[in-house]
Amino acid sequence: MSVHLIEAVRFNDAGDRVEMVRWGRGHRKADGSPGWDAVTAEQDVNLVVDALHFGDEVATAFKVGSDMVLGPRVHIVIHQHGIEDIDTIDHDVPGRTLADLPRF
Numbered sequence: 001m002s003v004h005l006i007e008a009v010r011f012n013d014a015g016d017r018v019e020m021v022r023w024g025r026g027h028r029k030a031d032g033s034p035g036w037d038a039v040t041a042e043q044d045v046n047l048v049v050d051a052l053h054f055g056d057e058v059a060t061a062f063k064v065g066s067d068m069v070l071g072p073r074v075h076i077v078i079h080q081h082g083i084e085d086i087d088t089i090d091h092d093v094p095g096r097t098l099a100d101l102p103r104f
Helices: 044-055
Strands: 003-011 016-028 034-036 041-044 058-066 067-078 083-090
Touching: 003 044, 003 067, 016 044, 016 058, 016 083, 034 058, 034 067, 041 044, 044 058, 044 083
Parallel strands: 003 058
Antiparallel strands: 003 016, 016 034, 016 041, 058 067, 067 083
16 A cells, blocks of 8 residues: 655646646655655546545645645545545645645
8 A cells, every 4th residue: 555645736727626746755754754765756636536446545745844744645536527636534624734734
């Protein structure tokens, strides 16, 4: 099982679904903050959905000052017509939703 961290998102034109993410493999550094195992890449959200189906863990990572902090985990949501997308598991945390991540 791999751990992936999402640091930025791109929404569709309507703003109601994630289309792409900037993400990479992650790990916890000694101080507990998230770190990257590889360079991040901008990829279609379907790859995130596939990773989740394969049992990988996906979480968000937010820049706070000069530090990167671990945000909520991500899970699959199903929209109308069976379209799979992602959302944060705990989307009641102010400032820590996918919509709060930087856009590209």
